[in-house]
Amino acid sequence: xxxxxxxxxxxxxxxxxxxxxxxxxxxxxxxxxxxxxxxxxxxxxxxxxxxxxxxxxxxxxxxxxxxxxxxxxxxxxxxxxxxxxxxxxxxxxxxxxxxxxxxxxxxxxxxxxxxxxxxxxxxxxxxxxxxxxxxxxxxxxxxxxxxxxxxxxxxxxxxxxxxxxxxxxxxxxxxxxxxxxxxxxxxxxxxxxxxxxxxxxxxxxxxxxxxxxxxxxxxxxxxxxxxxxxxxxxxxxxxxxxxxxxxxxxxxxxxxxxxxxxxxxxxxxxxxxxxxxxxxxxxxxxxxxxxxxxxxxxxxxxxxxxxxxxxxxxxxxxxxxxxxxxxxxxxxxxxxxxxxxxxxxxxxxxxxxxxxxxxxxxxxxxxxxxxxxxxxxxxxxxxxxxxxxxxxxxxxxxxxxxxxxxxxxxxxxxxxxxxxxxxxxxxxxxxxxxxxxxxxxxxxxxxxxxxxxxxxxxxxxxxxxxxxxxxxxxxxxxxxxxxxxxxxxxxxxxxxxxxxxxxxxxxxxxxxxxxxxxxxxxxxxxxxxxxxxxxxxxxxxxxxxxxxxxxxxxxxxxxxxxxxxxxxxxxxxxxxxxxxxxxxxxxxxxxxx
Numbered sequence: 102x103x104x105x106x107x108x109x110x111x112x113x114x115x116x117x118x119x120x121x122x123x124x125x126x127x128x129x130x131x132x133x134x135x136x137x138x139x140x141x142x143x144x145x146x147x148x149x150x151x152x153x154x155x156x157x158x159x160x161x162x163x164x165x166x167x168x169x170x171x172x173x174x175x176x177x178x179x180x181x182x183x184x185x186x187x188x189x190x191x192x193x194x195x196x197x198x199x200x201x202x203x204x205x206x207x208x209x210x211x212x213x214x215x216x217x218x219x220x221x222x223x224x225x226x227x228x229x230x231x232x233x234x235x236x237x238x239x240x241x242x243x244x245x246x247x248x249x250x251x252x253x254x255x256x257x258x259x260x261x262x263x264x265x266x267x268x269x270x271x272x273x274x275x276x277x278x279x280x281x282x283x284x285x286x287x288x289x290x291x292x293x294x295x296x297x298x299x300x301x302x303x304x305x306x307x308x309x310x311x312x313x314x315x316x317x318x319x320x321x322x323x324x325x326x327x328x329x330x331x332x333x334x335x336x337x338x339x340x341x342x343x344x345x346x347x348x349x350x351x352x353x354x355x356x357x358x359x360x361x362x363x364x365x366x367x368x369x370x371x372x373x374x375x376x377x378x379x380x381x382x383x384x385x386x387x388x389x390x391x392x393x394x395x396x397x398x399x400x401x402x403x404x405x406x407x408x409x410x411x412x413x414x415x416x417x418x419x420x421x422x423x424x425x426x427x428x429x430x431x432x433x434x435x436x437x438x439x440x441x442x443x444x445x446x447x448x449x450x451x452x453x454x455x456x457x458x459x460x461x462x463x464x465x466x467x468x469x470x471x472x473x474x475x476x477x478x479x480x481x482x483x484x485x486x487x488x489x490x491x492x493x494x495x496x497x498x499x500x501x502x503x504x505x506x507x508x509x510x511x512x513x514x515x516x517x518x519x520x521x522x523x524x525x526x527x528x529x530x531x532x533x534x535x536x537x538x539x540x541x542x543x544x545x546x547x548x549x550x551x552x553x554x555x556x557x558x559x560x561x562x563x564x565x566x567x568x569x570x571x572x573x574x575x576x577x578x579x580x581x582x583x584x585x586x587x588x589x590x591x592x593x594x595x596x597x598x599x600x601x602x603x604x605x606x607x608x609x610x611x612x613x614x615x616x617x618x619x620x621x622x623x624x625x626x627x628x629x630x631x632x633x634x635x636x637x638x639x640x641x642x643x644x645x646x647x648x649x650x651x652x653x654x655x656x657x658x659x660x661x662x663x664x665x666x667x668x669x670x671x672x673x674x675x676x677x678x679x680x681x682x683x684x685x686x687x688x689x690x691x692x693x694x
Contacts, residue, residue: 128325128341130376132689134671135399137383137392140571141334144317147300148230151239151575153591153681156299160682161339161378162207163302163322166198166224166281167293169594169680172352172360175490176595176678178297182219182323186293193288193633196296198224200279207342209321211311216344219323221275223303226266228273229254230304233264239579240300242602242611243593247292248272249284266306290633294594299681325373325685334572337380347371350673350686360675367673367688374688384543399671400684403664404545408477412664425669425693429676433663434490435591436483436600438655439466439538440615444581447528448536449616451652454529457516459653462536463502464509465556466656475548480659485646486600488660490678492634493597493642500657501650506559513560526561535563539574539586549587578614587658588614592679596634597642601626604649617654669693 142155147163150156168181180186182204187196204219206212231238232245232255246252249272258264272284285292295301302322312319320328325345330338350367354360383389386404393401403411411418417428441459443449448459472480487494517529528534538553540546550566557564577583590612593599602608605626606618625645632638649655665676670693677683 127347127371128373128376129689129691130341131691132375133377133379134375134684134687134689135379135381135397136684137381137389137398137401138337139384139386139389139402139404141382141384142337143572143575145320145328145331146317147227147302147304148233148236148238148240149317150300151579157681158328158337158339158380159299159302159320159322160324160680161326161685162320162324162328162342163299163304164324165297165299165301165303166200167297169297169677170352171677171680171683171686172354172364172675174355174678178293181297182303187296189293191284193290193292194285196283196285196292197276198281198283200281202279204323204346205344206305206308206323207321207327207344209308209311209319211305211308211321217305217307219303220278221281222278223305224281224301225270225273225275226306227302227304229264229266229270230309231300234259235264237610239611242605242608243295243298243300245611246607247285247287247289249286252286288631288633291594291596291598294596298593326378334382336382337378339378339380341373341376345373352686363673363675367686370688373685378684384541386543386545393666393668396668399668399689400674401666403479403666405476405479405661406545408479408664411666421666427667427669429665429667429674431663431676431678432481432489433591433661434488434595434678435589435660436486436488437587437589437658437661439585439587439658440578440655441585441653442578442581442583443616443618443654445584447534448584451619454516454518456651456653457512458518460502461509461512461518461560462557462562463653463656464505464512465560467504467552467556468659469504471549471552472659475545475552476659476661479664480661482659483657485642486604486649486657487597487642487646488592488600491592491595491597491600493601493639495639495643498643498646501647502653506556509560520561524561525563533563535565537565537567537584539577539583540566540568541571541574542568579610581609581616586614595679597638598630601629601642601645604645604654615654617652619648619652622648622652 138154140154143150143152145155145159147159150159164182166183167178170177170179182200184199184201187198189196200221206217228244230236231241232251250270251273254268254270274282276282308321309316318331325342326339327342329340350370350372354364386406389401390404390407392398441448468482484500485498513526518526521527526534540550554564574586578586590603603612604617604622606623609616622645625641629638629641663676667674670690672688672690674687
């Protein structure tokens with residue numbers, strides 16, 4: 102602890118020394134934005150962060166090459182640290198970027214008192230960190246197998262036990278200090294969107310070397326904010342980076358009149374305007390709701406439990422509107438699902454008995470009840486793995502699986518899952534059948550547990566709920582050490598590939614938390630990655646979805662509406678479908694109360 106405190110003090114001195122004489126930041130330290138996370142973060146290393154809450158903090162501190170336009174719908178990528186969008190050649194295989202000169206990392210002791218300019222080599226290093234076997238990065242799938250020559254370097258590292266960061270890679274080259282060229286092994290017209298993700302942010306090697314195993318607590322980037330304080334699973338404080346180059350709010354609104362008003366108030370402001378971001382971890386929905394009611398939170402992603410109060414008849418409640426609260430509502434390009442561990446001895450496997458068990462469990466669950474009772478009608482049922490609003494989504498597609506407890510019971514009877522004298526079903530070999538659902542301790546999780554218990558009771562299967570921490574469960578899922586677990590995925594980028602890859606066998610140990618491996622699915626997926634968004638790719642997606650339904654490695658759930666309530670003092674907020682730190686583009690009216 103003393104060493105960490107000493108480093109924190111040294112970092113503060115370095116920041117002070119390098120910022121003396123600089124132009125004053127546009128940020129006003131009297132402007133403090135208060136937000137809350139519904140789940141705990143896991144840390145702020147782009148190579149290690151495995152969920153959106155950590156990703157949002159990383160996105161405020163560190164910068165990838167590209168960003169998503171704040172107002173454009175459909176979503177599109179725009180330059181961030183580069184002069185322009187990449188030059189794309191060779192049928193979507195070769196991407197060339199020119200970095201903007203004069204972008205600097207935030208001051209940090211790792212740089213030994215010198216200003217450190219961003220270079221193309223920092224992006225090469227960041228990408229290589231994702232695939233370094235030592236890091237076991239859950240984000241490796243973004244680039245793994247895609248960049249020419251990188252797989253050979255990974256294979257060598259697995260043999261020698263050390264990744265050679267100095268070895269040349271044919272497809273990953275800093276042509277000069279400011280020019281980056283990435284050559285892919287296969288055509289990929291979505292790759293520019295991947296390069297807009299927080300996981301692909303630039304990383305300075307000196308920082309990783311300096312902090313070592315403590316790197317997740319010391320994110321150092323070129324972005325508008327810096328980490329000042331972190332109490333894990335409790336409090337995160339970000340402050341404006343005084344050395345940030347600043348960018349001018351210049352997004353173009355579409356036809357939406359609300360966007361036009363927003364743009365008129367924000368256009369021309371140098372960002373960031375806010376001096377401090379105060380982030381609290383509040384896992385209980387009621388705690389977040391009450392904090393917003395008291396004015397302690399500025400932006401609240403409304404918990405569905407409180408939708409009838411805040412949004413009666415789908416409109417903002419009068420008492421909130423009278424206070425100047427406004428609503429930004431979107432159907433998230435996201436899915437939630439309950440995964441079965443396909444390597445588990447009870448629910449895993451590809452035999453007809455195992456498939457029948459998973460199918461019966463899915464058929465027993467009442468998604469309509471979840472939407473109406475638990476989500477207060479703030480969700481829509483999913484028919485396919487790709488949600489609405491994402492390239493590759495087919496509004497005409499209908500799942501072949503329906504809520505049908507009677508049919509589920511018949512299926513279990515037919516495949517040998519007979520009921521014993523106690524009324525509970527047994528495995529075909531006569532041994533007891535008990536399912537274990539991994540869940541959390543908050544009130545919302547308890548409601549879902551009850552719905553799951555009711556579903557399993559309806560088909561005579563005994564269910565045990567194993568309570569634990571979300572972070573620990575993520576680790577267990579990645580390692581295939583659970584039986585059933587509910588998870589979600591929001592689009593990193595709005596393309597169907599970002600969802601279909603969740604079931605690709607090559608992503609086991611990363612994004613494929615079901616540990617699902619199907620030769621048929623994998624072959625179709627490999628073909629789909631060679632195509633741009635097109636009818637031919639959509640046909641492959643339909644075939645993959647049918648294979649997914651046959652094997653049933655998940656119970657596919659719903660897409661939820663995000664209802665963001667915003668206090669009147671917050672200027673310029675608009676909920677974004679994929680941008681994780683959309684609150685970085687707002688201002689605060691310090692006179693409003």
